[in-house]
Amino acid sequence: MPNFNGVIDISHHNGNVNLTTAKADGIVGVIQKATQGQRGADPTYARNRGRAATAGLLWGAYHFGTGSDGVRQAENFLGVVGNRAGLLVLDLEPNPTGPSMSLEEARAFVTHVREKTGHFPGLYSGHYIKQLLGTNSDPILAKCWFWLAQYGPTPVVPPNWPTWTMWQYTDGAFGPEPHSVRGIGRSDRDMFNGDETKLRGFWASETS
Structure with a gap:
């Protein structure tokens, strides 16, 4: 089954995006940064959620994890997005501005x-989760569907998951083409492991 290149992830770093134009360029789903740490919130989240709804796009939200209490971070996230916001994701990567989230904090989150x-969120990570786990497995995090961040030609999945569900193959600069989306410009783009019908079914199953 072919992979479907119809998902983007965005944050305030993308500025003033036009999601109607992005839809016309083949985008079906958008995953927006909502929160960071125990108190941080992305100022563009509510605005872009409304724009995605107007455009008829599938919606999701992610939380950037930091090195602090995982339950309190989850409460911050759910307080902003609500329990039925669409796809929910934990972004587990090195924190450039402070301590990074640990495996224990990620499990708590x-x-x-x-x-x-009622749903485990997706787990977005790349080399950081590979560094944390090595050849070991984590039975709690394994219950999360896996969103791989890797800007090379071939996705390499940690042993903790049988495969990837989504693959962020570019950050708008590195990785395979295409790097941009009309209405947004250069941006993170994501493959789904399946066709558009399977993507829509997966999205529905994770948000019901």
Whole structure:
């Protein structure tokens, strides 16, 4: 089954985006940064959520994890997005401005989201999760669907997951083409492991 290149992830760094134009360029789903740490919130989240709804796009939200209490971070995230915001994701990567989230804090985060929503969130990560786990497995994080960040030609999945569900193949500069989306410009773009019909079914199953 072919991979579907119809998902983007955005944050305030993308500025004033036109999601109607992005839809016309083949985008079907948008995952927006909502929160960071225990108190941070992305100022463009509510605005872009409204724009995505107007454009008829699938919607999701992610939380940038930091080195602090995982349950409190999950509460911050759910307080901003609500329990039925669309796809929910934990972004687990090195924090350039302070301590990075640990495996223990990540487990606490995803478990709390599962308790409150009925679904484990997705886990977005790349070399950081490979560094943290090595050849080991983590049975809690393995319950999260996996969103790989890797800007090379071939996705390499950590042993903790049988495959990737989504693959961020470019950050708008590195990785395979295309790097940009009309209405947004250069941006993170994401493959889905399946066709558009499977993507829509997956999105629905994670938000029901």
